Amino acid sequence: MASYTPPIRDMQFVLHEVLAVETAGIPGYEDLERDFTGAVLEEAGKISAEVLAPLNAVGDAQGCTLANGVVTTPEGFRDAYARICEGGWIGLDADPDYGGQGMPYLLGTAVGEMFVSANMAFNMYHGLTHGAYSTIRAHGSPEQKDMYLPRLVSGEWSGTMNLTEPQCGTDLGLIRTKAEPQEDGSYHVTGQKIWISGGEHDLTANIIHLVLARTPGAPEGTKGISLFIVPKFLPDADGNPGTRNGVTCGGLEHKMGIHGNATCVMHYDGATGFLVGKEHAGLRAMFTMMNEARIGVGLQGYAMGAAAHQQALAFARERLQGRAHGGAQAPDKPADPIIVHADVRRNLMAQKAFVEGARAFAFWGASLIDRAARADDAEAEALISLLTPVIKGFLTDKGFETAVAAQQTFGGSGYVREWGIEQMVRDARIAMIYEGTNGIQALDLVGRKLGQDGGKAVRAFFTTVAAFIEENRDDAEFARDFLDPLEAALADMQAASGYFLKQAAKHPQDALAGAYDFMHLFGHVALGLMWSRMAKAARAGLAGTAQDRDFLEAKLATGRFYMARELPATAFFRARIEAGGASVMALAPDAF
Numbered sequence: 001m002a003s004y005t006p007p008i009r010d011m012q013f014v015l016h017e018v019l020a021v022e023t024a025g026i027p028g029y030e031d032l033e034r035d036f037t038g039a040v041l042e043e044a045g046k047i048s049a050e051v052l053a054p055l056n057a058v059g060d061a062q063g064c065t066l067a068n069g070v071v072t073t074p075e076g077f078r079d080a081y082a083r084i085c086e087g088g089w090i091g092l093d094a095d096p097d098y099g100g101q102g103m104p105y106l107l108g109t110a111v112g113e114m115f116v117s118a119n120m121a122f123n124m125y126h127g128l129t130h131g132a133y134s135t136i137r138a139h140g141s142p143e144q145k146d147m148y149l150p151r152l153v154s155g156e157w158s159g160t161m162n163l164t165e166p167q168c169g170t171d172l173g174l175i176r177t178k179a180e181p182q183e184d185g186s187y188h189v190t191g192q193k194i195w196i197s198g199g200e201h202d203l204t205a206n207i208i209h210l211v212l213a214r215t216p217g218a219p220e221g222t223k224g225i226s227l228f229i230v231p232k233f234l235p236d237a238d239g240n241p242g243t244r245n246g247v248t249c250g251g252l253e254h255k256m257g258i259h260g261n262a263t264c265v266m267h268y269d270g271a272t273g274f275l276v277g278k279e280h281a282g283l284r285a286m287f288t289m290m291n292e293a294r295i296g297v298g299l300q301g302y303a304m305g306a307a308a309h310q311q312a313l314a315f316a317r318e319r320l321q322g323r324a325h326g327g328a329q330a331p332d333k334p335a336d337p338i339i340v341h342a343d344v345r346r347n348l349m350a351q352k353a354f355v356e357g358a359r360a361f362a363f364w365g366a367s368l369i370d371r372a373a374r375a376d377d378a379e380a381e382a383l384i385s386l387l388t389p390v391i392k393g394f395l396t397d398k399g400f401e402t403a404v405a406a407q408q409t410f411g412g413s414g415y416v417r418e419w420g421i422e423q424m425v426r427d428a429r430i431a432m433i434y435e436g437t438n439g440i441q442a443l444d445l446v447g448r449k450l451g452q453d454g455g456k457a458v459r460a461f462f463t464t465v466a467a468f469i470e471e472n473r474d475d476a477e478f479a480r481d482f483l484d485p486l487e488a489a490l491a492d493m494q495a496a497s498g499y500f501l502k503q504a505a506k507h508p509q510d511a512l513a514g515a516y517d518f519m520h521l522f523g524h525v526a527l528g529l530m531w532s533r534m535a536k537a538a539r540a541g542l543a544g545t546a547q548d549r550d551f552l553e554a555k556l557a558t559g560r561f562y563m564a565r566e567l568p569a570t571a572f573f574r575a576r577i578e579a580g581g582a583s584v585m586a587l588a589p590d591a592f
Contacts (some may be wrong), residue, residue: 005049007114010356018533026370028102045114057420058074059073071200081125095137098137099150105370121258131292135276136148139276144274156204158207160199161293162199177212180270189272198264200249205241210227210230219280226275230272231272247266257426257427258427294441295388300428301400302354304400308405312406320335322336394519403425404425407421442515446519451501486529489567492570492574493522493570496514496578499577511581512581517574524569
């Protein structure tokens with residue numbers, strides 16, 4: 001069974017030595033003292049390692065079962081969920097007015113990484129509940145907020161997101177679910193939704209479904225979509241689960257991974273629903289949950305890579321095979337541990353460099369969310385909007401790649417279930433697909449986000465990177481190892497952006513054909529910036545009185561690896577982008 005070790009030292013490094021949270025000027029961050037964040041992370045790490053991680057293989061082996069409309073989660077999930085609720089973890093960053101602890105989103109991100117790494121399928125139940133909370137808080141009526149938010153925050157009730165139907169996924173303008181208005185102001189919702197995570201289960205007393213549907217006479221396409229709260233049980237006057245609503249689970253999907261999470265086909269048969277916000281404004285409201293989910297899925301991507309890397313590293317230190325080039329490293333043993341071999345080391349370094357860079361990127365993105373919300377910072381809001389498809393798409397692509405690389409470290413052992421790594425590969429794969437496939441993320445980035453407000457947000461990103469380079473150029477060694485590669489990568493990104501700008505009007509296929517490459521190019525530049533910032537912080541620590549010098553030296557060595565071996569990929573992506581779309585579009589559909 002795979003174990004899990006919470007990466008608390010690395011999280012503290014990013015929080016306090018890279019982001020310098022206490023002096024970041026974001027309201028509430030002044031309370032994030034090192035001892036406080038350490039205590040929170042230690043407790044979350046303990047639950048992750050001791051409660052959630054041991055249930056990961058159990059959830060995968062047992063899965064969820066459906067009998068007579070009732071879904072039963074794997075053994076141990078109910079007790080673990082009770083522990084999560086008792087600790088107030090679902091409401092860690094929720095509004096205190098509704099029972100939350102009011103902590104920054106950033107701290108919730110750090111905790112969320114550990115929960116996902118320990119047991120991704122389990123974490124999805126309360127992760128989606130948080131999204132439902134955020135959506136109702138942003139768009140619900142005062143009465144809806146009072147009824148639902150305290151119970152979602154406490155975990156007494158859970159939440160879901162109902163978008164997809166058999167005939168439509170990304171193109172939500174094709175949805176057919178109907179909502180008929182009733183005299184009492186409610187609606188009768190009828191239709192079928194598929195792939196609904198946590199649609200039915202035995203963890204909570206009630207499940208609050210957020211459902212997209214059409215009212216009579218609604219405009220065609222996405223402009224005619226409204227959002228409804230459809231509870232599993234209709235709350236009575238005291239807020240207790242009352243009459244069973246007309247919503248049932250018609251089946252469970254048989255999936256490649258995340259077996260511990262119930263992925264349901266949901267039937268709505270005249271179920272009572274309550275309009276959220278204004279009629280025909282449902283997609284805008286649902287984007288609150290979708291965008292939060294996309295950030296959360298990006299976290300899933302690198303968190304699964306982090307968990308897989310831990311397993312690969314432990315295996316590489318113990319597995320004995322062959323002798324090191326140049327002489328035995330463990331002469332008292334029949335062979336050396338495989339970590340001495342250059343190709344294994346290359347593999348492990350690539351994993352480590354991605355995971356630690358991605359963690360810093362995700363934490364920086366979370367701090368932008370906090371700055372936008374807590375300081376009403378429009379520039380931070382625009383920047384995180386730009387970065388969202390990169391966080392989702394790049395981190396899940398690379399997170400899956402990292403899990404596969406970790407599996408490769410195991411050799412044949414990685415292909416059999418007893419080691420646990422093959423489950424991580426299967427679980428990680430979904431993150432590239434749901435909440436908008438990564439191809440859709442790339443198209444959103446290039447087709448919509450890049451040119452928004454005249455390209456203001458991407459120019460702000462360019463300025464951020466360029467300013468960091470200029471501020472630190474006087475240090476020759478730092479410039480050679482970090483700033484020069486970062487500057488070259490930035491130039492590739494700027495050139496690719498210029499190419500899109502030049503081609504978009506006359507040859508849009510050139511831009512769209514290069515969108516996926518640009519998403520990865522952008523992601524590498526972002527991680528290059530993160531590694532440069534981390535290297536600067538590590539060098540400052542080494543120049544001072546830091547006690548954990550080995551940690552800081554390893555941070556610098558890993559950063560140099562990323563800048564030398566991974567960041568040059570931007571030139572490759574730029575070349576593919578500038579090749580245009582002609583070769584991509586050359587074949588007629590029937591010629592494939």
